[in-house]
Amino acid sequence: GQNIDQPTEMTATEGAIVQINCTYQTSGFNGLFWYQQHAGEAPTFLSYNVLDGLEEKGRFSSFLSRSKGYSYLLLKELQMKDSASYLCAVRGGAAGNKLTFGGGTRVLVKP
Amino acid sequence: ETGVTQSPTHLIKTRGQQVTLRCSSQSGHNTVSWYQQALGQGPQFIFQYYREEENGRGNFPPRFSGLQFPNYSSELNVNALELDDSALYLCASSLSQGREETQYFGPGTRLLVL
Numbered sequence: 479g480q481n482i483d484q485p486t487e488m489t490a491t492e493g494a495i496v497q498i499n500c501t502y503q504t505s506g507f508n509g510l511f512w513y514q515q516h517a518g519e520a521p522t523f524l525s526y527n528v529l530d531g532l533e534e535k536g537r538f539s540s541f542l543s544r545s546k547g548y549s550y551l552l553l554k555e556l557q558m559k560d561s562a563s564y565l566c567a568v569r570g571g572a573a574g575n576k577l578t579f580g581g582g583t584r585v586l587v588k589p
Numbered sequence: 590e591t592g593v594t595q596s597p598t599h600l601i602k603t604r605g606q607q608v609t610l611r612c613s614s615q616s617g618h619n620t621v622s623w624y625q626q627a628l629g630q631g632p633q634f635i636f637q638y639y640r641e642e643e644n645g646r647g648n649f650p651p652r653f654s655g656l657q658f659p660n661y662s663s664e665l666n667v668n669a670l671e672l673d674d675s676a677l678y679l680c681a682s683s684l685s686q687g688r689e690e691t692q693y694f695g696p697g698t699r700l701l702v703l
Contacts, residue, residue, distance in 0.1 A: 482631075511691070520679060520694040521632070522591075565631055575683075575690060576622065576645050579631030 480504045482580035484566050489586045490556055498551045498583045500566030508570035511577065512540050512551045515563045524551070524564075553585070561587045591615060593682050593695035601701045602670050610665045610698045614682030620644070621663040622692055623655060624679040632679055638663055639685055675702045 481503045490496040502510070509528040513521035527533055527542035527549060539552040553560055563582040569575055592615035602608050614621050620639045624632035634647035638657035652668040661682070667674060677699050681692035 513694075520591075520696050523691055523693060526691060567631075569690075575620075575685070576634040576637060576647065577624075577632075577681075577692060578634065579624075581629075581631045 480568065480578040482566055482568060482578055484564075484580040484583045486581065487584045487586070489588060492556055492558060492587055492589050494556050496553045496556060496585060498553075498564050498566075498585070500549045500551070500580055502547050502549070502566070502568050502580075504547075504568050504570055504578065506570035507544065507568060508575065509568070510540075510542055510549050511567045511569065512538075512549075513565040513567065515565055515582065517562075521565055556587045558587050558589070561585060591682075591693035591695065593680060593693055595678075595680050595695040595698050597698060598696065599699045599701075601703065603703050604670055604672060606670050606702075607666065607668045608670060608700065610667075610678050610680075610700075611662070612664070612680030612682075612695055613662045614680075615693055618682040618684045618693075619661050620683045620685045620690070621657055621661065622681045622683070623663070623665045624681065625649075625674075626677040626679055626697075628676075635665065670702045672702050675700060 484500045512524040515521040525540040566580040567577040594613045622637040623635040626632040636646040637644045641657045657663045677697045681694045683692045
């Protein structure tokens with residue numbers, strides 16, 4: 479089976495840095511994705527990792543360690559518009575190329 | 590904007606009824622995946638269609654069924670609706686061509702079953 483764990487909620491201040499951790503246990507692995515989801519909206523793609531290491535995209539970075547079943551999403555220079563849920567998803571397993579999502583981490587950015 | 594569209598945006602049904610949700614994939618994409626997202630939870634995989642064939646299914650009963658058409662658009666059908674089927678239904682399209690195959694989501698259909 480697949481199990482994805484991430485914290486339920488985090489609070490940070492505008493301009494600060496927040497790190498959202500994700501641990502996973504999966505029967506197969508073919509990449510890890512991070513999505514951002516604002517309330518009432520669809521998830522939007524942020525990043526993809528399939529090899530160990532750090533991927534940087536502007537203010538957002540994502541890290542993967544396959545041996546540890548661990549990833550994090552780093553948000554720098556937080557802005558109020560970054561208040562959203564962040565979803566960690568792993569691809570792979572028995573059912574084709576499905577994504578298995580964690581429950582999401584709600585990030586609240588305060589002034 | 591991902592180029593993935595879904596209809597309708599909102600829907601209210603009563604228990605026992607049937608519903609059909611529609612999804613148009615992004616231009617150039619050949620794969621559609623459907624997810625159910627209950628309030629405050631992450632999306633749960635229902636099934637995926639690739640070249641008009643089901644290509645993987647999650648832990649959902651047979652009353653959840655789907656179709657993919659030659660233009661790669663897709664439908665999700667749910668029979669004998671139950672109260673617990675109330676959720677946001679998300680469609681995601683992707684291009685099966687290699688390792689990354691990022692899935693891009695449509696805006697979703699919010700279904701309320703009374």
